Amino acid sequence: MRRLTGLAMLGLLLFTTACSAAVVTSPPPAMSPPGPTSTSTLLPTTAATQTPTVEPSPTATLTPTPFSPEGCSRDFCVVAGDFWLQRPISASAQQTVDGSYLYGSSQNGQRIVHSGVEFYNAFGTPVLAAADGRVVYAGNDEDTAFAPWTHFYGNLVILEHATPHNGTLYSLYAHLSEIDVVQGGTVQAGQVIGKVGMSGSAIGSHLHFEVRTDPLNYSTTRNPLLYLAPLNNANGTALAVLAGQLIDATGQFISTPQLVIEQLDLPESTAPQRFYIETYAAKIASDPDWQENFVLSDLQPGRYRVSFVYHGRLLEHFITLTAGQLTYLSLQVEN
Structure with a gap:
């Protein structure tokens, strides 16, 4: 812990x-055709394989006792965090996350609930591996759904990572204009794995970045900001x-x-x-x-x-x- x-x-x-303030909203996402990358088959992972379908996630619940991290006995404390992922965009480009559409938000119901975070960058900006890992998928989602429907992510890469706590997590990089890794290969943190694009259902040129516990299951996402090291x-x-x-x-x-x-x-x-x-x-x-x-x-x-x-x-x-x-x-x- x-x-x-x-x-x-x-x-x-x-x-x-009572108080209120204006909240910026954006229109619902429009669909655009995926990029010209051929369809691939997901490689076996260290976890048990599943049929590539999307299961609905359960309603979030908690026990009546407020939760706190180990050793944090009060309502507010400072802990070391678990920041073992690097930014998937280099320091020469836009490394900050779009604050208007964070993980778990929907822009007040105007868009689907967000399963990751966005890095808005110019078309063709290099996309980097967030940690050492193995390429378990490199292709598009024309035939296999990694989200509620196909043609959602467009060109995407999924990496499998061993966590510092002897677990396994997956990072997903979507809407790519180019894929620069081979399925089944290994990558090092900071290695270029693709280029920013707007394939799939993207609105504008950006990288959609996710963390999952199961590469096929849309309901197993985690908030990437819990793992991405904060900037300086x-x-x-x-x-x-x-x-x-x-x-x-x-x-x-x-x-x-x-x-x-x-x-x-x-x-x-x-x-x-x-x-x-x-x-x-x-x-x-x-x-x-x-x-x-x-x-x-x-x-x-x-x-x-x-x-x-x-x-x-x-x-x-x-x-x-x-x-x-x-x-x-x-x-x-x-x-």
Whole structure:
């Protein structure tokens, strides 16, 4: 499990104030034909093989007791994280994740619930292996569905990785314009495996990046931000990651279209730094080791206010983010 590196806590404050703010939405994805890569057959993996069909994911539930990582006995603590994946885009291109369509979000119901994260880059930008691994699939999805339907990802590559904890995870790279690896081969972290494109159902040129526990099963995704190492800021300091859970009195996940994360203690001349994110939709998987329903990465270290509206009340909590670490926040509220 993860080693505790710091601990702090603050009380939960309740206010009977409602609030609202605009949320940017995008139109539903349009379909476009996949690129000209030939269809391939998925190689056997270290896990048991399954028929390549997509099973619906169960509604997310929790036990009534709030979860916390090992050694984190309170609602907010700082832990080392599990950042063993590199960015699949080089530092010379756009390495940041699109914040408007994070894992588990749907842009307030305007799009399908997102099973990964997006890296918007120019057509032809090199795509890199996020870790050492084996190529278990390199082709398109014309005949085999890796999502709710075929022609969804277009050209894609799936890599199998041995995790630092002696497990197995798979990374998926979709909408490629070019595939530069051979199925059955091995790759090293940072190796070029393809090029950014807009094949399948892509809206614009970008890389769709996923982490899965089963390469064939769309319902076994995990939030990539739990594994991708945070970037550094302009001063070379590692940025931070915030993850956590919002649950009600019965232990069920709370779904909110607007969780506000605001950096505090900024100089007066600095513009406010606020992030507006959705918590996970009901039919998206959490990591069993974290039991989270929100994650946000690449945040400046410092003090933050986390707030949302629940049953007409404004709830807020104050936390501290530490460079290169993961801050975990577990809030259970009364109905």
